[in-house]
Amino acid sequence: MSLLQKELSDVVMTPSGLRSKRLPVAVNLVIAVAAIVVAAALVLGLSIGGWPLVAVVAGILYLVGLFVAATRVEGRRSARNKIMQALIYAACILAVLPLASVVWTLISKGAGRLDGNFFGSSMNNIGARDPLGGAYHAIIGTLEQVGLATLMAVPLGVLGAIYLVEYGRGRFALTVRFFVDVMTGIPSIVAGLFILAFWVLIVSPWFNNGTPRFSGFAASLALTVLMLPTIVRSTEEMLRLVPGPLREGAYALGVPQWKTILKIVLPTALPGIVTGVMLAVARAAGETAPVLLVAGGAAAINFDPFAGNQSSLALFVYQQAGDASRYAPDRAWTAALTLVALVLILTIAAKLLARRNRLS
Amino acid sequence: MGDIPSRSATTPAGEPGVTGRHARPAGTGVSPNAPAGPSLGGGGALPTKKRFGMEAGFRGLSTAAGAMVLVIIVAIGFFLVSKAVPALQANTENFLTYKAWFPNDAEPNFGIAALAFGTVLSSVIALIVAVPIALGIALFLSHYAPKRLATPLGFVIDLLAAVPSVVFGLWGRDVFLNPVRDLSLWLNEYFSWIPIFGGDGPFGRSILLGSLVLSIMVLPIVTSLSREVFMQTPGMNEEAALALGATKWEMIRTAVVPYGKPGIIAAIMLGLGRALGETIALALTLGIVFNISFNLIENGGNSIAANIANTFGEANATGRGALIASGLVLFAITLVVNMAARAIIYRRREFRDSAA
Numbered sequence: 001m002s003l004l005q006k007e008l009s010d011v012v013m014t015p016s017g018l019r020s021k022r023l024p025v026a027v028n029l030v031i032a033v034a035a036i037v038v039a040a041a042l043v044l045g046l047s048i049g050g051w052p053l054v055a056v057v058a059g060i061l062y063l064v065g066l067f068v069a070a071t072r073v074e075g076r077r078s079a080r081n082k083i084m085q086a087l088i089y090a091a092c093i094l095a096v097l098p099l100a101s102v103v104w105t106l107i108s109k110g111a112g113r114l115d116g117n118f119f120g121s122s123m124n125n126i127g128a129r130d131p132l133g134g135a136y137h138a139i140i141g142t143l144e145q146v147g148l149a150t151l152m153a154v155p156l157g158v159l160g161a162i163y164l165v166e167y168g169r170g171r172f173a174l175t176v177r178f179f180v181d182v183m184t185g186i187p188s189i190v191a192g193l194f195i196l197a198f199w200v201l202i203v204s205p206w207f208n209n210g211t212p213r214f215s216g217f218a219a220s221l222a223l224t225v226l227m228l229p230t231i232v233r234s235t236e237e238m239l240r241l242v243p244g245p246l247r248e249g250a251y252a253l254g255v256p257q258w259k260t261i262l263k264i265v266l267p268t269a270l271p272g273i274v275t276g277v278m279l280a281v282a283r284a285a286g287e288t289a290p291v292l293l294v295a296g297g298a299a300a301i302n303f304d305p306f307a308g309n310q311s312s313l314a315l316f317v318y319q320q321a322g323d324a325s326r327y328a329p330d331r332a333w334t335a336a337l338t339l340v341a342l343v344l345i346l347t348i349a350a351k352l353l354a355r356r357n358r359l360s
Numbered sequence: 361m362g363d364i365p366s367r368s369a370t371t372p373a374g375e376p377g378v379t380g381r382h383a384r385p386a387g388t389g390v391s392p393n394a395p396a397g398p399s400l401g402g403g404g405a406l407p408t409k410k411r412f413g414m415e416a417g418f419r420g421l422s423t424a425a426g427a428m429v430l431v432i433i434v435a436i437g438f439f440l441v442s443k444a445v446p447a448l449q450a451n452t453e454n455f456l457t458y459k460a461w462f463p464n465d466a467e468p469n470f471g472i473a474a475l476a477f478g479t480v481l482s483s484v485i486a487l488i489v490a491v492p493i494a495l496g497i498a499l500f501l502s503h504y505a506p507k508r509l510a511t512p513l514g515f516v517i518d519l520l521a522a523v524p525s526v527v528f529g530l531w532g533r534d535v536f537l538n539p540v541r542d543l544s545l546w547l548n549e550y551f552s553w554i555p556i557f558g559g560d561g562p563f564g565r566s567i568l569l570g571s572l573v574l575s576i577m578v579l580p581i582v583t584s585l586s587r588e589v590f591m592q593t594p595g596m597n598e599e600a601a602l603a604l605g606a607t608k609w610e611m612i613r614t615a616v617v618p619y620g621k622p623g624i625i626a627a628i629m630l631g632l633g634r635a636l637g638e639t640i641a642l643a644l645t646l647g648i649v650f651n652i653s654f655n656l657i658e659n660g661g662n663s664i665a666a667n668i669a670n671t672f673g674e675a676n677a678t679g680r681g682a683l684i685a686s687g688l689v690l691f692a693i694t695l696v697v698n699m700a701a702r703a704i705i706y707r708r709r710e711f712r713d714s715a716a
Contacts, residue, residue, distance in 0.1 A: 049546055052539075081607035088504055091496025092513070095583075098576050099520055102531050109534075159425030167419055168426060176426045178702060179433055185630060185698035186691070187637020189665045190436065193687040196680070197439040225432060232429070258418035279522075286524025289639040289669055317526045318640055318669075321533065329534065336527045347522045351515065 023073045023082075031069060035061035059090065110337025112330045119338075123299040123316075128325040135335045137301040138316035142342075144305045145216050145295070145312055146285050149223035154277055156224075157231030158266075164232070165239040166261055177236075183229040188222075192290030195222040200294050214296035216305030219312065222290035227280040234276025238269040271353055278350035282343045288314040313339045440688040447681025455685065460650050461667065463682035464675060470682045472664060472689055474650045479663040479690070482567055482642065483635035485656070486574035491628055493575075494582035501583075502590035503612060514587065521580035529644035532573035533565075537645075540569045544657035559658040565647040567661035573641050578631040585630060589623030590616055622704050629701035633694050639665035664690045 039058035043049050063083055070079035118134040126133035164177055195218050204213045242265050250260040266273075291297070296309035297319055311319075313335055320332035448455055450468050458471025497517065501510045544563035551557040593616045601611040617624075643666040647659035668683045675683055 048550065050542075052542075053546070077607055077610065081609040084609040084612075085504065088496045088500050091493045092500050095493055095497055095579060098536070099516070101535060102523070102527070105531055105535050106527070156425050156428060159422045160429060163422035163426035167422055173426070176429055178699075178706065180429050181702045181705075182695065182698045183429060183433060185633040185637075185694055185701075186436070187633075187639070187665060187694055189637060189639045189668055190440075190687050190691045190694070193668070193684050194436040194439055197443040197684055198435065201443060201680075202439070225436075228429065228432070256415050258415050261418070282522050286522070286526070288524070288526045289665070292669060293672060314524055314526045314640075317530060318644070321526075321530050321644055332530060333534075336530055339524055340527055343522050343524060344519060347519060351518070 031065040109333035113334035138311040141310040141312040145220045148220035153224045153227040161235035189289040191225040192293035216310035218294035223284040230280040238272030275350045275354040282346040444685035463679040485571035490575035498587040529641035532645040568656045570646045582631040585627035589620035626701045626704040642666040643669040
C-alpha cells in the first residue's frame with residue numbers, strides 16, 4: 001500500500017492532469033481582436049487598400065497567431081489540426097458570400113419590373129426608349145420547348161434505363177452505361193451545334209421549301225439531348241432500388257417480364273423517377289446556348305413551336321443583357337428572377353418528393 | 361391474359377444476374393403431358409416461343425432506347441464534321457494555329473488558337489480557385505458540420521448547381537464586375553511587376569472575372585461529388601486512425617483523402633469538363649479579344665463557347681461552318697476529359713452507383 005502511494009505521489013491522477021492542455025477560448029478571442037487591430041493599423045496606416053484588404057490580412061494574421069499560440073500550448077500536431085479546421089470553416093463562409101450576393105441582387109433588382117405588364121406582354125414593337133415590354137413570349141417559348149423536350153426525353157430515357165437495369169448484360173450494356181455518363185458532360189453549346197447541323201441545316205429544309213428554318217422544336221430537340229442522360233441515370237438508380245423479391249413474386253405468378261416491368265417495377269420506382277425528371281426539366285429550362293443557336297430568339301409571341309423563331313426565358317435574359325436600352329437591365333433581372341423561381345420551385349419540389357420516396 | 365407463356369422460355373436458367381431475369385424455362389417442372397393444342401392459358405400450359413410477342417417487342421424497344429445514346433454521340437461527331445469540313449476547306453489560314461476569327465470575309469480566315477487558349481486558361485484558373493474551396497466545403501459537410509447544419513447546407517449547394525448559367529453571367533457582369541475591377545486595380549498597383557498582373561488597363565472584363573464566375577459555377581459539382589466520396593470512407597479506417605492517436609486533420613489526411621483520391625480526381629475532371637463547355641456566363645463576362653496573353657486583369661479573354669454565342673448572330677454559311685468546327689474541337693476536348701474522369705470512377709466500382 002505504501003509502495004503504491006509512493007509510486008503515484010508525483011503523478012496526479014485527476015481529470016485535469018489526464019487531459020492534454022487546451023488553448024482557452026479567451027486567448028482565441030484575444031488573437032482575433034489583435035489580428036483585426038493590427039491588420040487595420042497596417043492597411044489603413046500605410047493606405048494600401050480598403051476594408052476588404054483589412055479582412056484578408058486580419059484573417060491571415062489570425063491564422064498565424066493561432067498557430068503560434070496553439071503550438072506553444074497544445075503542440076504542433078494539434079495546432080495544425082486547428083488551422084485546418086479554421087481553413088475549412090473559412091471555405092464555407094467564402095462560398096456562401098457569392099451565393100448571398102446573387103440572391104440579394106436577384107430579389108432587389110428583379111423586383112423592379114415584377115408587374116402585370118411584364119408577364120402579359122411581349123417585346124414586339126418595344127423601342128429602345130420604351131420602358132414597358134415583357135417576357136410573355138419568352139415564358140410561352142420556355143414552356144413549349146421544355147414541355148416538348150420532356151415528352152421526347154422521358155420515354156426514351158426511362159426505356160433506356162429499363163434496358164440497363166432489366167435487360168442489359170455484357171459488354172454492350174457496359175458501353176451504353178459508360179457513354180450515358182460521358183454524355184452528361186456534353187456542353188450545352190455542342191448539343192445546340194449538333195441540332196443546328198442536323199435539324200436546322202439538313203432536315204428542316206425538307207419541310208420548308210429548301211430554306212433552313214429555326215424553330216422551338218429544334219430547341220426542344222437540343223434540350224432532349226441534354227436531358228436524356230440525366231433521366232437515364234436517375235431512373236436507373238431508382239430501378240436498381242426496387243427490391244428483387246417484388247420481381248420474383250411477379251415471375252412466380254407467371255407474369256411475363258415486360259408486364260412485370262410496366263406494372264410492378266415502374267410504379268414502385270415512380271416517385272424517384274419523377275424526381276429525376278423534374279431535376280432534368282429544371283436544368284433544361286435554364287439552358288440558353290442551344291435555344292440561341294437553333295430557335296433564334298424572337299420579340300413577338302409565337303405559339304407554334306414547329307415554325308418560326310421562338311424565344312425562351314433564359315435567352316430573353318441573355319438578349320436583354322446585351323441590349324443597349326437603359327430599361328433592358330431591369331427586364332433582364334426580372335426575367336432572371338422569374339427563371340430562377342421556376343427552376344428552384346421545380347428543384348425544391350423534386351427534392352421534397354424524393355424525401356417522401358419509400359425506396360431510398 | 362392469353363400471352364402469359366412468353367419468350368421467357370428462351371432464357372437459360374441459372375444465368376448470372378438472377379435478379380434481372382427470373383423467368384426460368386418451365387420445361388422440367390411442368391408436366392410434359394400438357395395438351396399439344398392451342399394454349400388455354402392455364403398453369404399446365406407449356407410456354408410457347410413467340411418470335412414477335414410483346415416480350416420481344418418491349419425488349420427490342422428498350423434496347424433501342426439504350427442504343428440511342430450511342431447513336432446520338434456518334435451522330436454529334438458525324439454531323440459536326442460534315443458541316444465543319446466545307447468551312448475548313450474554304451479557310452485560308454491554319455485552323456489550329458491562327459489567332460483571328462474572320463470566317464465571314466470573302467476570303468475566310470479563322471483559327472482557334474486564341475479561343476482554345478482562353479478556354480483552357482479560364483477553366484484552369486477557375487479550377488485552381490474552386491477546387492480547394494470545394495474540397496473544404498465537402499470535408500465540412502462530411503466530417504465537421506453537425507448533421508442539422510450539414511443537411512440544409514448540402515441542399516443549398518445542390519440548389520446552387522441548379523441556378524442557370526445566364527443568371528451567374530448577368531450577376532458577374534452587373535454586380536461582381538465592380539469588386540473584381542477594384543481588386544484588379546489594386547493588384548496592378550502593387551504587383552504589376554508580375555506579368556499576369558501587368559498592363560495599363562482598362563481593367564474589369566478580364567479573364568480574372570470570367571474565371572471567378574466560372575469557379576462559383578463549378579463549385580457545386582466538385583463539392584457534391586467529393587462529399588459523396590468522403591462520406592463513403594469506411595468508418596473502420598477513420599476509427600483506426602483516431603484510435604492510434606491521430607488528430608482530426610491527421611485522420612482526414614491519412615484515412616479519408618487517400619481513400620477518396622480517385623473520386624476527387626474524377627470530380628475535378630468533371631468540373632473541368634463543365635468549365636470548358638460553359639458558354640453564356642463567359643460570353644457575358646469576358647472582354648472578347650482575340651489574342652494569346654497571360655495577363656489576367658486587363659480587359660480581354662475569349663473562349664470557344666463564348667465566341668460561338670457572340671458571333672453566331674452575324675455568321676453566314678461559312679461562318680456557321682467555322683463555328684461548328686470550333687464546336688467540334690470543344691466536343692473532342694470535353695469528350696476526352698469526361699471519358700477520362702468516368703474511367704477513373706469506373707475503376708473504383710464502389711463509386712459507380714453513387715457518383716452521378
